Amino acid sequence: MTDYEIASLLAVGFGTLFILLIFFFIAYIFGAIGLYSMAKRANINNEWLAFIPIGNAYIVGELIDERLKWFTVGSSGGIKLLIICLGAIVLNLIPVIGNIVAILIGIFWIVVYYWLFEKYSESGTMLTIINVITGGVASAFIIFALRNKEARY
Template identity: 75%
Template sequence: MTEYEAASLLALGFGFLFLLFVFLLVFYILGAIGLYSMAKRANVGNEWLAFIPIGNAYIIGDLIDEKMKWFTIGKSGGIKLLIITIGTIVLNNIPVIGNIISILFVIFWLVVFHWLFEKYSESAVILTIVNIITAGIASPFIIFALRNKEARY
């Protein structure tokens, strides 16, 4: 392989990474705008946390507060979901158990998204199936699409 071929491959790789970064940034911003709008309409307070990665958990938890009653630690749904998320990040460092916890955490978040979709849409099951099929990639778009809907309960 010549220097020019190696440089071409390197440029192609960086171009691909740049495009991936742009797409992920667009997904993140759409989801954050959607959560911000939902939190503003629900008078959650601290809506700006929707733009901070771990703050998303707090906002979503406050939006689905009534579904988080089963978890007794913490006062609000936001604090409860934040505790679960941070606890999972800490437990992920345990070698074998961390893998199992990661899988359970992904399933738990799919349920959390279902609860959120259920609160704002009549077709929550279909939205959840789309979210599962796309491995969660559709969730920012779904949240953005539901941002101006009134809560059903």
């Protein structure tokens, strides 16, 4: 390979990476705006946490509080979901157990998004299938689309 070919491959690689980062940033902003709007409509304090990476787990937990009654540690759904996420991060540091925990927390988040979609839409199952097929990227746009809907329960 010549130097020009290597330089062009690097340019294409960095260009693709830059476009992907912009896409994920846009998706994150759409999801944060959607969660912020949902939190405001549900009268959740500190709705600005929707824009902070771990804080948005608190907002999601508060929105699906009634579904997290089985987890007895913590006072509210937001605290419970934060404890689960932070526990998963700590357990993820253990070599073999970390892989198992990563798979389980991925499945858990699919269920959490199902509960959220089901609360705000009649087609929660279909939205969850779309979310799984897109690797979770669609969740931001789905939440943005559901932001002005009233909770079904």
